[in-house]
Amino acid sequence: MACSRCQTLPLSVETRGTLLLTGSVRELIDILIGFLEIEGLVFEDAGLELRLHESNLFEFLQRVRAANAFNALERQGISALLLEPGEALSFHAFTRARTLEQWLSLLDAGGLxxxxxxxxxxxxxxxxxxxxxxxxxxxxxxxxxxxxxxxxxxxxxxxxxxxxxxxxxxxxxxxxxxxxxxxxxxxxxxxxxxxxxxxxxxxxxxxxxxxxxxxxxxxxxxxxxxxxxxxxxxxxxxxxxxxxxxxxxxxxxxxxxxxxxxxxxxxxxxxxxxxxxxxxxxxxxxxxxxxxxxxxxxxxxxxxxxxxxxxxxxxxxxxxxxxxxxxxxxxxxxQGYLFARPAPKPPELQRYDWR
The missing domain is CATH 3.20.20.450 (EAL domain)
Known part of the structure; x- marks a missing residue:
């Protein structure tokens, strides 16, 4: 069986699913709700968690970054998890959850x-x-x-x-x-x-x-x-x-x-x-x-x-x-630059006569 750790990415520019958001205290959830309403995002309030269906985490993080909506303490206290279509919420799924601070750091690695x-x-x-x-x-x-x-x-x-x-x-x-x-x-x-x-x-x-x-x-x-x-x-x-x-x-x-x-x-x-x-x-x-x-x-x-x-x-x-x-x-x-620098095609060097 393939290992999901090395064959899947924590953040995808394409994957859509149900985005779960929560906060370490109720006040953070209220702040989240205010942000979602300002952004015009449709969400389900499940009490201690907010659910955004048919969402893309990459796009959501870009909105957060653009709006500069949360301070450092709030980013560390808010967590997010994307469930893929048909995936049930499980204890194992929580291994993919990260704080907004961590997700935004990952967003900086978007090129990679x-x-x-x-x-x-x-x-x-x-x-x-x-x-x-x-x-x-x-x-x-x-x-x-x-x-x-x-x-x-x-x-x-x-x-x-x-x-x-x-x-x-x-x-x-x-x-x-x-x-x-x-x-x-x-x-x-x-x-x-x-x-x-x-x-x-x-x-x-x-x-x-x-x-x-x-x-x-x-x-x-x-x-x-x-x-x-x-x-x-x-x-x-x-x-x-x-x-x-x-x-x-x-x-x-x-x-x-x-x-x-x-x-x-x-x-x-x-x-x-x-x-x-x-x-x-x-x-x-x-x-x-x-x-x-x-x-x-x-x-x-x-x-x-x-x-x-x-x-x-x-x-x-x-x-x-x-x-x-x-x-x-x-x-x-x-090995070294004296002989050849790295190249996409092997350098045409068969022998180096240095004696």
């Missing part, structure tokens, strides 16, 4: 919601090269959102809006599927690095079944796919993350940790999770050829990775000097 609702995520690709011979061994898939006017929403904005408005589950699922679809459409060969957010997954066997299904449908050999943990340093539940990585491995996929070395949790993560690949954070790589502190961290991480049988990928390479240093100190793979 439109992208999610229309499934307009696309993936761009950046090559990953082997230090041994400079050959392209694969690509990292990088998320982009297409707005209706054709402009792009980049990951910083996407994940900031998603995190602030409880949309990470929906974004993460669509992002993984977009990576696979776009890579298949572009005929990408070699390894494909696909990012995922561990905190957006409840149970890997259930939450990841659509991703595994897409991989099979599109004919990806599991050995080609590397599922990459983003924001590695922010992971709080190592046991949960280990279950996710074990699930991927059991299906034949490889796993990687991103941004390794950017905080104190890295060494514990390496020993506990033993990923196939670590991506050393670009903040360590940047200017490493002239920074002894960065060099010390890099050498320590490479040494631990060697002991654990983990491949090392140095990301964020921008200069020949940075490349020469990480290559000389044991990096297996490299």
């Amino acid at each position: 919601i439109e992208i999610l609702e229309a499934k307009r995520f696309v993936s761009w690709f950046q090559p990953i090269l082997s230090v041994a011979d400079g050959a392209v061994v694969g690509y990292e898939s990088l998320l982009r959102g297409q707005r209706p006017d054709g402009s792009l929403m980049f990951p910083g904005e996407i994940f900031s809006l998603a995190g602030d408005n409880d949309l990470l589950f929906q974004v993460d699922r669509q992002a993984r599927e977009s990576a696979l679809r776009c890579a298949a459409a572009e005929g990408i060969s070699g390894q494909l690095f696909v990012n995922f957010i561990p905190t957006a997954i409840y149970d890997p066997a259930h939450c990841l079944q659509t991703t595994v299904g897409w991989a099979r449908k599109l004919g990806f050999d599991p050995g080609r796919l590397v599922f990459e943990v983003v924001e590695t340093e922010r992971v709080g539940d190592f046991d949960h993350l280990k279950r996710i990585l074990d699930f991927y491995r059991s299906a034949g996929y490889r796993v990687a940790l991103d941004d390794v070395g950017s905080g104190y949790a890295s060494l514990n993560l390496l020993a506990t999770l033993k990923p196939d690949i670590i991506k050393i954070d670009m903040e360590i790589v940047r200017g490493i050829d002239a920074d002894t502190q960065r060099q010390s961290v890099f050498r320590a991480l490479v040494g631990i990775a060697r002991d654990l049988g983990i491949q090392v990928l140095a990301e964020g390479i921008e200069t020949e000097a940075e490349l020469a240093y990480v290559a000389g100190e044991g990096a297996d793979l490299v």
